[in-house]
Amino acid sequence: MVKILAFAGSGRKDSVNKKVVQVAAQGAKEAGAEVTFVELESFDMPIFTEDLEAEKGMHAGGQQFKELLMSHDGFLIASPEYNSSYSALFKNAIDWASRKVGDEKPLQAYKGKVAGIMAASPGALGGMRVLVTLRMLMENLGTLVLPTQKAVGNAFSLFDEQGNCTDEKTEKALKAIGRQVAETCQKLKD
């Protein structure tokens, strides 16, 4: 069975990006994939420095997140746009998981994986600028980022108190990204 890891680049409790990625996750599940949703802020990952790595080696939280990436076929990522780019929380996690330990292959967490990317913002543009940087980052790491992407604008008004998407068009677009990631992973496995 195809396994997909879903996460958002925001550590905010009420993050709209967490809501968005969970709608896409539902689409992947409906296409037959097993989806694991994780919250980046739950991993113990200090700000990466090479001195810290040289002194203490791979940090346990970084290794835990890396192993999750390695054990899944694809990713669903929803990112907030912070000053036109991704958050420090997100990039720090990506950097930790890019570090090789023992017999791991270089960039094993990223190479050959498939990703669907999304952004959400209370602003009208939905964080569309972060999608450019996010796509470039993930592709440079060896992940195949699917062409279809979605920036969800005015995002605070599109979810009810339970976190359900109240806009049919947005829900359909997000679920389609989840489905496409699941289907592409399956084709690569066949």
Ligand SMILES: Cc1cc2nc3c(=O)[nH]c(=O)nc-3n(C[C@H](O)[C@H](O)[C@H](O)COP(=O)(O)O)c2cc1C
């Ligand atoms: C440091 C910072 C920079 C931001 N920059 C942008 C931005 O460039 N574009 C944008 O649409 N929203 C920007 N925002 C607003 C975020 O889109 C908003 O806080 C959003 O809710 C974050 O996503 P979340 O709900 O998943 O946490 C910024 C917020 C912060 C804290």
